[in-house]
Amino acid sequence: MSTKTTRFVKIALIACALTLIIAACAPAPTAVPAPTQPAAAAATQPAATVAPTAPPAPKPTDTPAKPVDIELWAQATSTQAPAPPDDWVGYKTIREKLNLNLKYVIIPTGQDGETKINAAAAANALPDFFQAVSTTNARNKVIDLNKQGLIAPVDDLLKLMPNRAKTHYNNPASLAMAKIDGKQMAFVEVPNLPRREGVVIRKDWLDKLGLKMPTTMDELFAVAKAFTEKDPDGNGKNDTYGLGGFFDGTWGQGNRFAFFFGAYGVPDTWDWDNTSNFGLAVRNPNFYKALVEFRKWNESKVIDPDWATINRDEFRIRWPQGRYGIMWEDFCALACVANYPKFDNNFPNGEWVALPTMKGAVAKPYYNSYGGLGSFFAVSKKAADAGKGPAIAKLLEWMASPEGYYLLGFGVEGVNYKLDKNGAVTTDGLSDPTKAWNHESMARFTQMRNQLIYDNNPNEVLARYPDFVTDKSKKPMSPMAFYKFFSTQTWQDSTAGNLIVNPSNRADLQRFYNENFQAFALGTKPLTEQTWADFLKALDANVKANAWEESARKNLQDAGILKK
Amino acid sequence: MSQYAGTPAVARVRRARAKPDVPLAMRVQRLARAMWKHRWYYLLLIAPLTYYLIFRYIPIWNAQIAFKDFFALKGVEGSPWVGLQHFEAFFNSFYFSELIVNTVIFSLARLILGMPIAIILALAIHESRFLFFRSLVQTVTYLPHFLSWVIMLGLLLGLLSPSSGMINEMIKAAGGQPIAFLTSTAWFRQVVVLSDIWKETGWSTILYLAALLGISPDLYEAAEVDGASRWRRIWHISLPGIVPVIVLITLLRLGNILDVSFQQIWVLYSVPVYSVGDIIDTWVYRSGVLDFQFSLATAVGLFKGVIGLILILVANSVAKRVAQQSLF
Amino acid sequence: MFRSTNRDEWGFQLFVNGLLLIVLLIIVIPLWRVIMTSLTPLDVYMRGGTPMFQWPWEWSFAAYEQMLTHPTFPRATLNSVIITLCGTALSLFLTVPLAYALSARTLPGRRLIIALILFTFLFHVGLIPVYLLVAKTLGWTNNILAIIVPPAVGVTNVLVMMRFFEGIPEEIKESARMDGANDLQVLWRIVLPLSKPILLTIGLFYAVHYWNEFFTPILYLNDQNLQPLPVLLRNILIGQNFSEYVDYDVSRAASIESLKSSAVLLTMLPMVLVYPWIQRYFTKGTLLGGVKE
Known part of the structure; x- marks a missing residue:
């Protein structure tokens, strides 16, 4: 009997199965956009280095230099839309005009994206040019990457893009946030319209209850109480709240209730007005006053009691349902x-x-305070060592x-x-309206716009x-009118807060602070x-808040924001 | 009694082990003979063990970064040693003991409450004579396993929100004060444990059901002939039949006692319930946000492993004595 | 003496099925809400949340439409299917031999091997040690092997399967050996045909894991043509969260809650379809059914 033969057949079968599995699963090599010139021609050319100041003029097609490969990692403008396809006209143009093979990889928003960057950094596998995303503090990310020696200074590259410097890098204060030891370690892009949020109130509810626009915190409380208790929507149910909001996961009152504390002069976590003895805002007696008032609002149940649990999605379901009379919201x-x-x-x-700043308390x-910066973009050390810096500068300058x-x-x-006669972008008169730039199906072709393009x-x-004009009520709406109102209020500048390095026990400190708040x-x-007073003492004794304040003062002194 | 204890092979091994005075040469010879006898098994082991070596032990080698200040450019081996610094960062946390307590409470609640419920459900499904109904129950109960915790939060808010939740509406209708289940320290743990049971019980019955199907129908027939009642048949045949799986799962759960469904807590908890809801993994996650978390996360992973190792060794020897079952 | 009578049996069945009915209701009602949420039209939802019941002609499939018409949906589904099939095949290919070899109680070195395997189960070394292996040592960035191979063997699954193999009476295997079969042939001809329920169960566990995996694809895959379905659905959902920065005209036909729910139901669907088929093997009592004492 040929049991041995059977054995071998069985083993062979299993081996085949394994090979098949591996073969079926191994992907085809990633499709790299094919170079426009014939491969043979490119191969015969010596690899010419790209002249740093090469103007983005059309290249003669008969003597092409070898294109430089640039891998760019950045977030998407619309995460639900895909990345641009391989045959995108943008890639083609960049290849023809700049002699660059761009590969744009979308990194996820939030923690996932940060983890992806961190992991790539740990394996020394960062792409050539990337958005240094951070869920807490982008400057901290740049400091970490610099400490690891993974990114290169970009001072020289800034000189290669005179036009972009004018439109994108024209704010020395925000550029300074990415400076380490006098070197520019990242580009700081333009933020998505600063000071864009504000307090709004239901005018129709005020009218129905015969109330006038509140101007002080006391009047605001009276209005909020009436909104909660007097059935402003007239539906016969006790289902409305004066103030709606949620905790955004940062410090204390968070951004949604910062206006409340702003009325007491302490909108931010840090007390920016106190330059002589700079520290946490909780040290300011006005913070205590604000908190007493905030507690009164909570105890009077004029704030939606779910605020500590719900997230932004839930909040944005509730206000269109007519649950809130007053809220802090983004204009758009x-x-x-x-x-x-x-x-x-x-x-x-x-x-x-829109409601203006509430007076009367202090x-x-x-x-509120504002300190938001645009995204940080860094050049990896590997790319700089490979001489890709000028190519990246050329790309950025072309984008501007x-x-x-x-x-x-x-x-x-x-x-x-289309461009109208004033040079403004319009979609009027396009032959196919579904191809309009702001149509959802076109979003994949402008994925970089919020991160690198818009100014x-x-x-x-x-x-x-x-x-x-709204569909239902035929009311004319102007989002920019809200924006103009919000952005011209008195905001506290907390941009320098980005300079403050997180303490090593940040998780504990933040929890202790928020839990007690x-x-x-x-x-x-x-x-x-x-x-x-006991709480303030415990902040130092239990979670070393004083040590953090000390190092924060030092961070700000080093940057020349505070006097020594 | 274990169903294997009586097999001749096991008895032979026990006898062999009981004779330590056999000369070394003979023992080596015996071992070689035993190994040759099992050559086909070793052949089978080649692929899986290679897998383990590469995909489990190389990462464990890389885990030395827990004792190092990891520098990407220098790699795992080249980074400087810093001793127990990262472990200390964890132990010195103001909330260290609270994190451990919360984690263990959730773990044990799941084990002590969740497991019996799953077993009872599996037995009930197994005993039901209505074939269509029982497959319906089986299919439907395992579906919640696929709901992500983000969806679960939506469901729970719909039920429990103090301003609009269904349960609170009922409480209000009955004249009571609404309860903020998700932000109340008195209720948060119950919500976590019960929602987990709701979501995962059906899924975990699959294993017990498969075990119940492994019991020989002859045993049931014999018991029926003997006139044993349904309850007795469950007690004397079904339960003993799935004891090996129960013991196995319990031991493994104990080994991972410091791992609780991170996703669940992360989605459900909020600042007011940190004191009863914050677990090791959420702490690591929050700490990790701050900078290059690699070494800290790895250190905490190793710490959890040490605790799990101790527990699993203890539990294994207990199981060996009490239930004649062991992992190895 | 306790004798079973028809009346006992009847009462017992009433109790057991009553219990199952209660469990069924506890599970079904919230699930029903998820289904209804996915079908609630935006304007209804924005007025007052999800109603418990809506007539079919009031349903809105906008959320499903948005998911299914996404340009990369077919590609992502295909990727998911490939990852799930290859992953499950590889997992079983590694798990079955391991479990079978370890089920031989006389195997020299068995305890050592189990201990080595358990050791890796206890120590979770975190993300970076694994990432360094996969991305740096193996160079599997942008390669779906990075998704398929590293999680291929689950310790729980190995041990559970081992327990089942142990439960197969030695006599059956012995009789095959008498006929001249080696241990490989015993596994192939005797053990595996008897183990269909456990193979399907463990296979299902693996398949579900691979089907739902979204984190490793995000981590290791850069090319969007390789991304599986869960990543795509996640991107669609996250996209809805950032409405203040979405300054173009998104077709807002569905609420974010509808989208979330329909995404969950869509991912569930294949498993719902596969499970009844697996159940056939469960109810037949394949294991040991043919053994005559």
Whole structure:
């Protein structure tokens, strides 16, 4: 009997199965966009280095240099849309005009994206040029990457892009946030319109209850109480709250209730007005006053009690349902054509109006604090060592040139957008409206625009946040009117907060701070002068807040923000 | 009694082990003979053990970064040693003992409550005579396993929110004060444990059901002939039949006692319930956000491993004595 | 003496099925809500959340439409299918021999091997040690092997399968050996045909793991043509979160809650379809059914 033969057949079968599995699963080599010139021609040419100052002029096609490969990692403008396809006209143009093979990899938003960058950094596998994403502090990320020796200074590259420096890198204060030991370690891009949020109130509810616009914190409380208790929507149910919001996971009051503390002069975690003895805002007696008031609001149940649990999604489901009378919201999330109709459909007679800074509590109230920066982009050390720096500069400069700006920000002229006689971007008169640059299906072709392309020029802002008339109530809406109102209020500048390096026990410190803040605010812990003083002492004793304040002062002194 | 204890092979090994005075040469010879006898088994082991060597032991080698200040450019071996610094960062946390307590409470609750419920459900499904109904129950109960915790949060808010949740509406209708289940330190743990049971019980019955199907129908027939009641048959045949799986799962769960479903806590907890809800993994995650977390996360992983190792060794010897079952 | 009568049996069945009915309701009601949420039209949802019941003609499939018409949906589904099939095949290919070899109680070195395997189960070394191996040592960046191979063997699954193999009576294997079969042939001809329920169970566990995996693809894969379905669905959902930066005209036909729910139901679907087929093997009592004492 040939049992041996059978054995071998069986083993062979299993081996085959394994080979098949591996073979079936191993992907085909990633499709790299094919170079336009024949491979043979490219191979015969010596690998010419790209001249740093080479103008983005059309290349003669008969003597092409070998294209430089640039891998770019950046977040997407619309995460739900895919990355541009391999045959995208943008890649083609960049290859023809700049002699670059660009490969754009989308990194996920939030923690996932940061983990991806961190992991790549740990394996020394960072791409040539990438967005240094961070969920807490982008400067900290740049410091870490620099400490690891993984990124290269970009001072020399800045000189290679005179036009982009004017449109994108024109704010020395924000550029300084990516400076380490006098060297520019990353580019700081343009933020997505600063100071864009504000307080809004339901004007229709005020009118129904015969109340006037509040101007002080006391009046605001009276209005919030009436909104909660007097059935402002007239539906016969006790289902409304004066103030809505949520905890955004940062420090203490977070961004949504910062206006409340701003009325007491302490909108931020840090007490920026106290330059002589700079420290945490909780040290300021006004913070205690604000907290006492905030607790009163909570105990009177005029704030949606879910605020400590719900997230932004839930918040943005609740206000269009008419649950809140007052809230802190982003102008576009409130009033843009993509967002406002949700509210308008439910309440055609509803109307939100902006509220200015609340007066009366302290002499110098603030609307809120602002410290947001645009995204940070860094060049990896590996890419710099391979001489790719000038190529990256060339790409960035081209992105700020009219050709690159319109192509990557809006698409192809005549197909995706048109320019009117004032030079403003419009979609009127396009032969195929589904090809308009702001149509969802076109989003994949302008994925880089929020990160690297837009510079907030007036024409661009008009195109991005157009006025419109609502479908249901036929009301004219102007998102930019809200923006103009919000951004011209008195804001506290906390940009320098980005310079403060996180303490090594940040997780504990932040938890201790937030836990106590919410216990005081929600009334689960008695709030008196004594318990508050005990809390401030415990901050130092238990989680070393004083050590952090000390190092924060040093960070700011080193940067020349505070005097020594 | 274990169902293997009586097999001749096991008895032979026990006898061999009981004679330590056999000369070394003879023992080596015996071992070689035993190994040759099992040559086909070793052939089978080649692929899986290679896998383990590469995909499990190389990472464990890389885990030395827990004792190092990891520098990407220098690699794992080249980075400087820093001793127990990263472990200390964890032990010195102001919340260290609370994190351990919370983690263990969730773990044990799941084991002590979740497992019996899953076993009862599996037995009930197994005993039901209505074939269609029982496959319906089986299919439906395992579906929640696929709901992510983000969806679960939506469901729980719909039920438990103090302002609009269904349960709170009922409490209000009955004249009571609404309860903030998700932000109350008195209720948060119950919500976590019960929602986990709701989500995972059906899925975990699959193993017990498969075990129940492994019991020879002859045993049931014999018991029926003897006139044993349904309850007796469950007690004397079904349960003993799945004891090996129960012991196995319990031991493994104990080994991972410091691992609790991170996703669940991360989605459900909030600042007011940190004191009863914060677990090791959420702490690591929050700490890790801060900078290059690699070494700290690895150090905590090793710490959890040490605790798990001790527990599993103890539990294994207990199981050996009490249930004549062991992992190895 | 306790004798089973028809009445006992009837009462017992009433109790057992009553229990199952209660469990069924506890599970079904919230699940029903998920289904309804996925079908609730945006305007209804924005007015007052998800109603418990809606007539079929009031349903809106906008959320499903948005998912299914995404340009990379077919590609992502294909990737997921490839990852799931290859991953499950590889997992079983490694798990079955390991479990079978370890089920031989007389195997010299058995305890050592189990200890070595358990050791890796206890020590979770975190992300970076594995990443360094996969991306740096093996160079599997942008390669779906990085998704398929590293998680291929689960210790729990190995041990559970081992327990089942141990439960197969020695006599059956012995009789095959008498006929001249070696241990490989015993595994192939005798043990595996008897182990269909456990093979399917463990196979299902592996398949579900691979089907739902989204983190390693995000980590290791850069090319969007390789991304599987869970990553795509996640991107769609996250996209809805950033509405203040979405300054173009998104088709907002579905609420984010509908999208979330429909994404979950879509990912569930293949498993729902596969499970009844697996169940056939469960109810037949394949294992040991043919053994005559």
